[in-house]
Amino acid sequence: MPRIEIIVLQPSSPEIAICAQWRVQAFAEVLGTSVEAEHRLLQTFTSDRRGQVALVARSNGVPAGTCLLVQSELEPCHPVSPWLAGLYVAPEHRRQGVGRALVGAIADQARQRRYRRLYLYTDNAVGYYEQLGWRVIDRIDWKGFPTALMVAPTGGGKAVS
Numbered sequence: 001m002p003r004i005e006i007i008v009l010q011p012s013s014p015e016i017a018i019c020a021q022w023r024v025q026a027f028a029e030v031l032g033t034s035v036e037a038e039h040r041l042l043q044t045f046t047s048d049r050r051g052q053v054a055l056v057a058r059s060n061g062v063p064a065g066t067c068l069l070v071q072s073e074l075e076p077c078h079p080v081s082p083w084l085a086g087l088y089v090a091p092e093h094r095r096q097g098v099g100r101a102l103v104g105a106i107a108d109q110a111r112q113r114r115y116r117r118l119y120l121y122t123d124n125a126v127g128y129y130e131q132l133g134w135r136v137i138d139r140i141d142w143k144g145f146p147t148a149l150m151v152a153p154t155g156g157g158k159a160v161s
Helices: 015-031 035-046 098-112 126-131
Strands: 004-008 053-059 062-070 083-089 117-122 135-142 145-153
Touching: 004 098, 015 035, 015 053, 015 062, 015 083, 035 053, 053 098, 062 098, 083 098, 098 117, 117 126, 126 135, 126 145
Parallel strands: 083 117
Antiparallel strands: 004 053, 053 062, 062 083, 117 145, 135 145
């Protein structure tokens, strides 16, 4: 099993470049942006960590995946917060625990901020998140994509919703 390390991205983190590439590759339809624009957005995003954070996973020292904790997600379909967003694991690192480590680290970040629940939207990974303890609480059609709203407890203190 590889050694997985989770780090919090800073505006100057060299991993921001690969995270921007991954995010545009994986979420092009949703983001509708270029790698350069996403790179700038991630630099701005990582400069304010009060209610949000960007993480990167390294597997044996190599960038392997990324995930965000955000206050709002997509269009305000559901007025809840905070959100796990943009989980991405590079294909060569899948099925090695990287995604699980990132999801757990985002839950830890939410817990440190004293949130009791964490939410996410997914169109194709309901089973994956259910294995990690998440549950579906609503289903919507978002821009033609059948999408599930899911929730997981964090063990933190305050409930926003």
